[in-house]
Amino acid sequence: MLLTGCATAPAYQPPTVDTPAAYKEAGASAAHPGGPAGIAPDWWRVYADAPLNALEARIDVSSQTLRKAVALLEDARAQARAAHAAYFPTISAGLSASSSHTSANVVGRSLAGKTEPDHLLGLTASWEPDLWGRIGNGVDAAQARAQASADDVAAVRLGLQAELAADYFGLRSADREIDLLRRTVDAYGTVLQLANNRYRGGIATEGDVAQAKAQLESTRAQLADLRLTRTQLEHAIATLLGEPVARFSLPPLADTAVLPTLPAMPAALPSQLLERRPDIAAAERRVAAANAQVGVARAAFFPSLLLAVGGGLESTSLASWLTAPSRFWAIGPALAATLFDGGRRQAVADSARAQFDASAADYRASVLRGFQEVEDNFAALHALQEEATSQQAATEASKRALALGLDRYRKGAVAYLDVSVLESTALASERAAELVHRRQLIASVMLVKALGGGWQSTAVAP
Template sequence: MQTPDTASQSHGSRRKAGRVAIALAALLGLAACATAPPYQPPAVDTPAAYKEAGASAAHPGGPAGIAPDWWRVYADARLDTLEQRIDVSSQTLRKAVALLQDARAQARAAHAAYFPTVGAGLSTGSSHTSANVVGRSLAGKTEPDHLLGLTASWEPDLWGRIGNGVDAAEARAQASADDVAAVRLGLQAELAADYFSLRSADRELDLLGRTVEAYGTVLALAGNRYRGGIATEGDVAQARAQLENTKAQLADLRLNRAQLEHAIATLVGEPAARFSLPPLADTSVLPALPAMPAALPSQLLERRPDIAAAERRVAAANAQIGVARAAFFPSLLLAVSGGVESTSLAGWLTAPSRFWAIGPALAATLFDGGRRQAVADSARAQFDASAADYRGIVLRAFQEVEDNFAALHALQQEAASQQAASEASERALALGLDRYRKGAVAYLDVSVLESAALASERAAEAVHRRQLVASVLLVKALGGGWEEPKDSRSADTAIGSEPWR
């Protein structure tokens, strides 16, 4: 049976425990208010399939990873060699890797806030007190002071400020890793497009070279006919004009090829003056166009590094909201210090020289003119802006895929028609030249046929070049190809460092 005193003490203990429970519940509630909002990637209304991809089936094995050597589907050994040089020599890629290393360092710096900060101090000096100060025992005296101390402080993460800061920094580092992947993919695609344009220029140069030779033969024929009184001087002038115009086109095409060669040199990190890419011995050999796939939108979202980077920046902005919210709540600092202090160095060895201090400190901002609210509003606005960026990048990604699917379908039909037109033009020119040799037509008729034949052949080459470039852009739009990677390891490996993600 409880006595009145015992009952009173028990009741008091229960009330104290109740107050503690209420205080803890209030703290937990405040902590919940201070954390970042639950994160979900921004929703994007995406179609079930690509409209321009045709009726081919989607990849049966699920999402395919980025093929680290996607350009090998074109079966061009020289392109393989050039693409491999990007990782070694590209200064643009090295800059992206350096920014990634900076982001990782900032993430480590943010993570360090979880741990106590420990410092040490050593000071020695002397002080002299004025002799005219009344009431001081040291008036008129000079006293040395030697101090050696350690301090340690630690801030518990009560409101999630540190945790959300770490989450934001890590998300930014992951975004930087995806930026490296996006830069690398962009450089690879640009190099492949420039390389195919250069090889196409080689084919056109070969075509124009043969055309110049043919026009030279025709000019000689017109001159002989003129001297024989069969042709007019106008025929000779027309043939010479045709020849010189083609030579001018040849010179312009040589300039275009030189500029493409210089661009490739820069992409692989070599001065243009020391880089050379000679024409192939057999310009009739063409890179084969890879078969077009039909990839699901989910595959695109998982593969494209620019989309992944944008999503990580949305996550970082969401965590930053939690950092801004935590500023509304008091911060708790646990500090301890200790050491020895004496008027002589020898006194450090005695027990009375020791000093120490320990205790918590709770600090809160009561009024700041609305600064914290403005910071919180800014964090929310930055989240909304990041989410809009993400949705915009996703929509542009779908546009790029649809554009290049449509281009490949249209160019396939155009190539067939253009090939037929070239064959017909060549046949018409052969017949026209034969009639001209027999004196049945004037050279003006032959000149028209020659111009049409050359234009048709150059147009056919332009269509093939556009097909190759469109296939490269489709590879880039799909995030680096549609083939399964050769191993399970991601291609996300920076130059001489650990995996990106």
């Protein structure tokens, strides 16, 4: 019993991590922390975007990345079943028929120069009792790895969902910018016509016409570049969904002026993050697997017991093969131990302990990265909200300044260069406002991902 206690794996406890009481960047939301059910599994529905909902539903059906993760999970589960099979006896059977001839020039053999047939039918069974926990710890390690693979599937699914949402919002933002640039091109075309008319009337200079045309063509170039960005985002979405790019299209919305809903920030506590993120749960399960492997390495220092039994029929002639005198059998235990191996077992045990330490470090690093991602996105949402307010005011002011500048240009009070500066400022301001809104949406998606989405850790039966 004392030896058995020495051979078992160390008592497992998840590695300790320093968990703060609240997120620094969460602000007032930390005062009202949400429970584990605070984020729904279909969290993207809070944006109230029907096309996004339809796209997200296709992730589980056709994503090749997710299919790979599921295949790896099936592999881990099969390995766990294989490890569990070591608890049971191994039974094997054999049937053979052979003839052998002994050299006649061998002295001292009764069968020298003779040919002897041999017909054999045998059945053997062997079983190794798990005295030192080698099999049990191996099963625990395999089961922990299977649980980690299940968490990996959830992490991959959440990552794909978040990436799809971010690409989708980027595409819709590009649609709104394309619409803005189209309207701007039309407006610049009108201004170019006005400059031409004033030039023909002798009121404006040829430089005004050239400046207006340069402004128009520059905006058209921006429009072409933005269309390329939109096309690439559409291709990225197709790949995420596991579809050929040639067969996938996402047409612009009928009303590009409608902005997606920016949901309220989810509230959470740092202590909940360890239970809400599948990647952190997977890292913890790998620590448990490494701990069990320490027990497997310890068991190698103790002897192994093998219980075996075998029997069957063997005869030199087929006529007497199935008779009672042809029976043979053997039964008995075998105890074997390694006395010297040049330090190999100790090296394996040291390796197992080092792998446990490495897995524990990976787990703590995963937790720290999780805290950082949550803090980063809380901070981004707060900062972008302030930026959006200021940018909206700047956009309204630039529109007003442009309208006044165009009116003064029509009256001949200012040169076109002044109008050109106002046009550039107004367009840049509107595009900046759109960029801020896009960043807000993506930051909210990344915050949901950083908090683990709608995934929850579940207790796994022993």
